Amino acid sequence: MKEKVLIVGAGLGALATALRLVTRGYEVEIVEKHHQAGGRLNQIKQDGFTFDTGPSFFSMSYEFDELFKDCGMENPLEMNELNPVYSVYFSNRKKPFLIYKDLEKLAKEFYDVEGDFVQKAKGYLAQAKALFHDTENVIVKRNYNNLLQYGTSLLRVPIKHSPLLFRTMWQELERHFDSEEVKIIFSLVAFFLGATPFDTPAVYSLLNYTELEHDGYWNIKGGMYKITETFVSLLEERGVKFHYNTEITSVITNGKEVNGFVDQNDHVWKADKYVCNADAAAFRGKMLGRKKFTEAKLDKMDWTLAPFTIYLGVKGKVENLHHHNYFLGDNFKSYADKIFKMSVNPEKPYYYVNVSSKSNAACAPEGCENLFILCPVPDLRYKPDWQDKEQLAETILKDMSERVGFDLIGNRVTQTILDPVDWQNMFNLYRGSGLGLAHGLNQVAAMRPKNKDEEFDNLYYVGASTTPGTGLPIVVISSKLVTERIEKDVPVI
Numbered sequence: 001m002k003e004k005v006l007i008v009g010a011g012l013g014a015l016a017t018a019l020r021l022v023t024r025g026y027e028v029e030i031v032e033k034h035h036q037a038g039g040r041l042n043q044i045k046q047d048g049f050t051f052d053t054g055p056s057f058f059s060m061s062y063e064f065d066e067l068f069k070d071c072g073m074e075n076p077l078e079m080n081e082l083n084p085v086y087s088v089y090f091s092n093r094k095k096p097f098l099i100y101k102d103l104e105k106l107a108k109e110f111y112d113v114e115g116d117f118v119q120k121a122k123g124y125l126a127q128a129k130a131l132f133h134d135t136e137n138v139i140v141k142r143n144y145n146n147l148l149q150y151g152t153s154l155l156r157v158p159i160k161h162s163p164l165l166f167r168t169m170w171q172e173l174e175r176h177f178d179s180e181e182v183k184i185i186f187s188l189v190a191f192f193l194g195a196t197p198f199d200t201p202a203v204y205s206l207l208n209y210t211e212l213e214h215d216g217y218w219n220i221k222g223g224m225y226k227i228t229e230t231f232v233s234l235l236e237e238r239g240v241k242f243h244y245n246t247e248i249t250s251v252i253t254n255g256k257e258v259n260g261f262v263d264q265n266d267h268v269w270k271a272d273k274y275v276c277n278a279d280a281a282a283f284r285g286k287m288l289g290r291k292k293f294t295e296a297k298l299d300k301m302d303w304t305l306a307p308f309t310i311y312l313g314v315k316g317k318v319e320n321l322h323h324h325n326y327f328l329g330d331n332f333k334s335y336a337d338k339i340f341k342m343s344v345n346p347e348k349p350y351y352y353v354n355v356s357s358k359s360n361a362a363c364a365p366e367g368c369e370n371l372f373i374l375c376p377v378p379d380l381r382y383k384p385d386w387q388d389k390e391q392l393a394e395t396i397l398k399d400m401s402e403r404v405g406f407d408l409i410g411n412r413v414t415q416t417i418l419d420p421v422d423w424q425n426m427f428n429l430y431r432g433s434g435l436g437l438a439h440g441l442n443q444v445a446a447m448r449p450k451n452k453d454e455e456f457d458n459l460y461y462v463g464a465s466t467t468p469g470t471g472l473p474i475v476v477i478s479s480k481l482v483t484e485r486i487e488k489d490v491p492v493i
């Protein structure tokens with residue numbers, strides 16, 4: 001008889017794991033709290049507009065190829081490489097910087113701020129490239145059963161990279177570049193880890209290599225939600241059953257194994273093995289009552305920034321916006337230092353804007369545009385009250401209207417705002433943190449909550465807060481690692 005696996009949650013981590021498991025002959029069933037699949041990779045439809053709720057692009061596209069190859073098929077996702085990769089607007093400069101992978105072209109963007117750019121960037125990226133390839137398989141894409149294994153793996157990383165452990169990303173950029181503009185733009189990748197360059201270790205400069213040289217950034221033809229839809233239809237064709245509006249609220253165990261998950265209606269869901277796609281740290285605390293993950297201890301951990309998102313449909317075309325745009329002020333360091341621990345909204349917020357209707361006309365009615373605006377804000381530990389959300393949204397829209405020369409407020413057709421409380425409630429994101437546990441050196445690899453439970457033999461974890469970490473391709477790697485665990489089971493310490 002086939003072994004049955006129950007997966008809690010239908011985020012990308014769950015969907016990718018389910019596909020690997022059905023391919024290997026397991027029977028898979030999925031229960032999901034939200035009314036549709038995708039988790040953070042979700043979709044909102046309103047008034048003729050379609051919005052992707054969270055991710056708007058991704059790096060390491062080859063991880064999707066690996067996943068589908070592992071499942072015996074060609075990658076069915078139609079992926080587009082972004083070129084330019086993105087654009088960056090500074091408040092004291094009218095024209096945005098367009099960021100290209102081609103360094104000669106990029107040097108032209110920086111001609112008036114950074115001399116010898118190509119040479120400096122080549123030196124910086126060569127170091128980041130070496131680090132990426134020296135750690136990708138040795139440290140990141142692997143399971144650890146204990147700390148000794150991790151220590152042994154670290155010894156295999158060439159010693160020349162060790163200074164990067166002791167500097168921040170910003171300090172490393174200061175060693176290579178002179179202009180504030182280049183340093184700021186190269187440091188934006190820290191925000192993809194949900195932190196600032198001033199508290200992100202320099203080892204993550206390897207992300208500059210992934211964006212500017214290695215594989216670049218990609219999105220999906222037809223919108224990011226096509227990823228979720230593709231997985232759901234492949235899984236349904238293979239007999240996987242999805243149960244939506246079903247939240248797991250407690251766990252039945254015999255002390256050694258999980259015997260069932262109980263939902264909000266007291267229905268008991270049973271299987272041979274269980275995979276949890278809910279946050280791997282918060283679930284251990286809230287559902288399993290683990291002492292290492294009590295609320296007080298979870299609050300002391302480092303969490304990524306919370307999202308404040310606006311989904312805006314406007315009448316007319318916003319010519320001065322590109323596909324992916326960053327809007328920054330002129331006080332980067334003081335903003336990044338202070339803003340994420342404050343309980344009030346910033347007067348001049350920094351934000352990111354994606355306009356998917358630029359390349360996918362079906363996302364907006366004719367002659368209209370759909371804007372996804374993401375402003376990283378403090379998580380609910382620092383700012384629990386979001387009654388002022390409309391005010392922050394209007395501040396952002398006024399600022400952007402001036403900077404792009406288009407009246408977004410006057411031409412507004414539809415709008416939804418999601419604040420950190422909404423994000424927390426929709427997907428059980430701890431304190432509304434957008435990307436899950438942060439990636440400081442004390443919270444990665446063997447130090448991150450493991451993908452196999454410490455006490456229950458048949459319970460596993462996949463997703464952003466377990467190994468290796470957050471982001472779409474990384475969560476796809478997480479599905480590979482948990483599948484390996486399920487297949488070759490060994491206890492973890």
Ligand SMILES: Cc1cc2nc3c(=O)[nH]c(=O)nc-3n(C[C@H](O)[C@H](O)[C@H](O)COP(=O)(O)OP(=O)(O)OC[C@H]3O[C@@H](n4cnc5c(N)ncnc54)[C@H](O)[C@@H]3O)c2cc1C
Nearest residue numbers: 009011012013033039040054055056248278463464471472
């Ligand atoms: C605003 C935003 C923008 C982002 N942008 C990008 C980007 O551009 N590129 C990128 O690569 N990454 C991006 N990310 C990160 C990326 O979305 C995540 O790393 C990834 O989607 C996490 O997938 P997951 O499978 O771990 O979890 P999730 O997507 O969180 O899925 C977990 C699922 O479990 C369900 N669940 C939780 N608890 C229970 C329960 N008790 N019972 C039943 N179901 C439960 C939730 O409802 C959810 O559907 C972004 C994230 C956010 C929030």
